[in-house]
Amino acid sequence: MKKLPLEEKVAPIRERRTGAIRAYMGTARQLLADIKSGKLKACDRAFTNTWTCSSSIMAGPIRMATVSDGVVIMHSPMGCISNLSQFLAPGLQPHEETKQDQGGYTPNQPATYYCSNLTEEEVIFGAEKKLRETIIVADKRHHPKSIWIFTSCVSGIMGDDIEGVVKETQAEVGATIVPIRCEAFQSRICQWGHDSAGHAILKYLVKKPEKKRNDMINMMASTAVWAEDRIHLAELLGKVGIQCNTVPDYAVTESFRILSEAACSVALCPTWSDYLGKGLEQEYGIPYVRDILPLGTARTEQWLRKIAVHCGKEEEMEQLIKEERAAVMPRIEALRKQWQGMKVFVSCGITRSLHLPHMLVNDFGMELVGINPFEFDEEAIVDLENLLKLTGGKDFLVHVSDCQTLEMANYIKKLDVDLFLGHRGSVGFIFKHGVPGLRVGVAYGSRHGLRRDMDSGRQMGFSGVLSYARYLDNVIKNPSFSEKLSAHTRLPFKESWYEQDPTVNMVDPL
Amino acid sequence: MAREIGVYGKGGIGKSTIVSNTSAAIAEKGAKVMQIGCDPKADSTNSLLDGRYIPTILDTVLEADTVREFRSVDVSKVIFEGYRGIICAECGGPDPGIGCAGRGIITAIELMKEQGAFEKVNPDYVLYDVLGDVVCGGFAMPLRQGIAKQVYIVVSANFASLYAANNLCKAIVRFGERGGGKLAGLIANHISTPEEKEIVNEFAAMTKTEVIEYIPYSRELARSDLQGQTVIQSAPDSEIADVFRRLAAKIAEREQQIIPAPVQAPELRKWGQSCLERLQASGIKE
Known part of the structure; x- marks a missing residue:
């Protein structure tokens, strides 16, 4: 791991630190080969639909x-x-x-x-x-x-x-x-902004540890991992006596100060916590768990076990896993029968596009046809390799784009997708193409595009799988929303666009 | 219609001295001249004002309490009459090491235009004396469309000044393509020996520019600077005063538009070396 330059005023930009790219079109295997060989081409855009600061x-x-x-x-x-x-x-x-x-x-x-x-x-x-x-x-x-x-x-x-x-x-x-x-x-x-924040937190807020706490972990979750998930995971870990020090959203200042005292740091949004997690590892020797997210039952198990090792709670954790599994597995088995082979596409930040498929494939038996992460970098190589293992080596589309709806519209109909799970920035256009799906991710004040009840978006942990399944079930049983929407919407793209190559705007790094 | 002239050149080369003396020489002929110092240090017009430092445009706008007032500064407060009725103004700017001086030049010149300063003064000549090199977009403001139509670069036989002039030529080519200021010529300062003259001539030939006047080192000039005056005022019968009168006459009539051919830095370095060899071979004595 390259040392983070905490003595500097500014965090290095992501392109330089992690080799991050914001555009790519190809398959998972191609992307892995390209990024490993350093031969990435066309990984930026000459024309862009969306941008953020x-x-x-x-x-x-x-x-x-x-x-x-x-x-x-x-x-x-x-x-x-x-x-x-x-x-x-x-x-x-x-x-x-x-x-x-x-x-x-x-x-x-x-x-x-x-x-x-x-x-x-x-x-x-x-x-x-x-x-x-x-x-x-x-x-x-x-x-x-x-x-x-x-x-x-x-x-x-x-x-x-x-x-x-x-x-x-x-x-x-x-x-x-x-x-x-x-x-x-x-x-x-734009995710470089996360690094800037992590850099400053490490330099100005985190204090030298007064004690090492085996009963506390740092849970690093940006807002995209919403409150219900965080609360659920904290309760789950609380059952074995592990406290969660959650940053950054809705934290208190003290939460940042004591980051140095935790038994380990876990990333619920590896994009956000990349710099901070690694910085804590570098400066205070706190192990950083980033490859596994508690999405899907198998991954939740692995995640809990990993935390248990760092906190010395292996036995208690095995008991907890047993109890939790017993409560949810039979119902998940039933769902798998219904949804086996359903073709799913996930478009979201790294957290969901590279980790949610573990639930969809493993627990629900769905088939992953493509993912659309907002950015991709060397850190995410392992995540993509894990996804390839998950699909049994079956390749799938990887379109790296930050909600570039123009490009997505171009290929989405050709992909034969049964279910599209996407960020709020992209789902609208996909629904208008008649592809059934759901919005993943929540923003302040607008909880969810379609449902506003508290439980709707929960995904993480064991019960999160069931909670999310209930939510998916609604749209799978009744796809009329996207059907009706597409029937009554005139799309802004010319027919000729659908015949063109969606990568026309992709160029070598600017 | 005023003749608007921008004078650029490496810092410390004597731009303000040349511009002030030229302004004085033009004014001596009865023309209405306006000189605007485009440098935060605000000392361009000093020798036209008997050594007096005047409040700058940006000093004055600082007095504004609101954003609305900021752009409605009274121009009469920032223009001062100097030697032979020359209208003097200084853009001014932030203290060294703080803020954005380049933006300050943009704002100051826009303000002068918005507030009708040029209509009010109705000058025959406007001379912009601009800070050192074109360090950022702000200092290129006088080069842009509609501001200084003619640009002169002050050079000396010093390689660093020629290097800066070469860079300035690059900026002029860029703005010239967009209808901005055009190069009218080079003014060679501190030229007292044939060798120095040869060096600037060679540079002019290589960059397809032209030296319009050579200004020798002069004790009178140095003394008049110390006195806070121009030689036209303090030593009107001196030889150097006549040099400026000659320069003023040329500037007043000059219509040529030069498209310079700046070179890349390594090429310039190579030229420097070959220039030295030629000088040694030709036996030009100091």
């Missing part, structure tokens, strides 16, 4: 605004923070249940965020003073435990000395200031 979205003003005793400051013109108000406009109450999860948030507590709102004058003359004032005001008003500063392209071009301001101001405020340097224009991989 490394700093204002991915690095996490959205994420860190959920830290209940923290305040977010975006050091930028007003526009950079607009995403945040959009995401958090409904407030945080939909996630009030996370109160149990973290002990932090109270229902209806608003997210607290500031924008330094850079003006033309400040861009010319520098805005270090304004940033300093914003920090002091935020500290005085809210008495937070942490203040998260996010930089922007503008502050980067101006060259404001953010770390200098932090150093100068830290003594005057009660909160720990965490500057996250992420000038979005630096990288073509």
Whole structure:
């Protein structure tokens, strides 16, 4: 493993650190061969349907605004923070249940965020003073435990000395200031923002361990892994006396400080936790579990066993696995009979596109025809190899794209898909093509596109398999939603597009 | 219609001295001249104002309390009358090491235009004295369409200044294609020996440019700078004053548009070496 340069101000961009790509079209085998031989071609786009900002979205003003005793400051013109108000406009109450999860948030507590709102004058003359004032005001008003500063392209071009301001101001405020340097224009991989956040957390928040705790693990889960899953896993581990220190969403500042004391770190979203997990391993020797996610019964078992080894709870865990399995396996067997051979396509971030198929294939007997991860990198090679083992070596389509609906529309009908599971950014267009499916993933305030009940999206752990199955069952039995939608929708693509090569816009790295 | 002239060149080469003295020489002939310093250090017009430092455009806008007021600065506060009625203005900018000076130049010049400063002054000549090299887009502002139509580059026989001039030519070619400023010629400064003259001439020949005037080292010039005046004012009968009068006359009439042929850095280095060899062979004495 390459050493993470924590002495630097900025995390290295993902392209450089993990060889990340944002475009690819081919089969799993081809991708593995290409990436291993270093002969990746056409892994960027000359034309793109979608894009997001490394700093204002991915690095996490959205994420860190959920830290209940923290305040977010975006050091930028007003526009950079607009995403945040959009995401958090409904407030945080939909996630009030996370109160149990973290002990932090109270229902209806608003997210607290500031924008330094850079003006033309400040861009010319520098805005270090304004940033300093914003920090002091935020500290005085809210008495937070942490203040998260996010930089922007503008502050980067101006060259404001953010770390200098932090150093100068830290003594005057009660909160720990965490500057996250992420000038979005630096990288073509927006997930680089996750690394920027991890870099700053490691540098500014994580404290030296006072003690090593065998009864606590770090559960690293971005919002895409929603509260019900996190709560369920925490309860499950709680049964054998293991506590979960969950970061980043809805955590409290102390959760970040004590990351160094855990028995191990587990990634529920390996894309988010890649940098932080490895950093904790590098700096404090905390084992980082990233290859196995608790999706599907077999993987949940492996996941629990791995944690048990790190916590010294093997016996208790075997008992727990036995009990949990007994409760769910008979019902899963029944489902497998119904769904055997159903052709499924998964389009989502790394977590679900590379790990959810374990449930779909292993537990439900479905056939994986393709995946659409948002990005792919050297870290994910092992995940893809595991998927090939899962399908018994049967190859499948890999389309690396961050919800590029234009490209997906092109091939989805030709693929003969029975069930499409996708992110909210892509499912709409797929449904409009008459392909039945479900939205995977949840966003703040909008819980789920189709159902709003609490249990609908849960997937992880043993009971998560059943919960998700119930949800899938609805759409498999009644695909009329996509049928009706496609019958009454005029699609924006010309017929000629469907005959073209979907990779026309893919180019060698820019 | 004012003749708008941009003067570029490596930092410390004497641009402000040349521009101020040229402005003074043009004004002496009775024309209305405006000189705008495009450098945060704001000392371009100093010797036209008897050594006085004037408030800059950006200093003045700093007084604005609101964004609305920021763009509605009163231009009369930022333009000052200097020697022979030359209208002086300085863009100004942030303190060293902070903020974005390039953006400052963009804003200052846009402001002058928006606020009708040029209509109000109605000059025959506008001379922009621009910071060192074109370090970023902001300092290229006077090169862009509709601002400085003619560009002069100040060079000396110093290789680093020729290197900078070569780079400037690259920027001029780029902006010239879009209808921006065109190169009118090179002004050679500190040329006191035949060898120095030969070096800049060779450079001009290689880059297909042209040296329009050679300015020798001059004690009067150095003294007038110390005094905070131009030689036109402090030593009007000196030889050097006549050099500037000659330069002013050429600039006033010059219509040529040069498309320079800048070279890549290694090629320039190679030229430097061969230039030295030729000089040694030709036996030009200092």
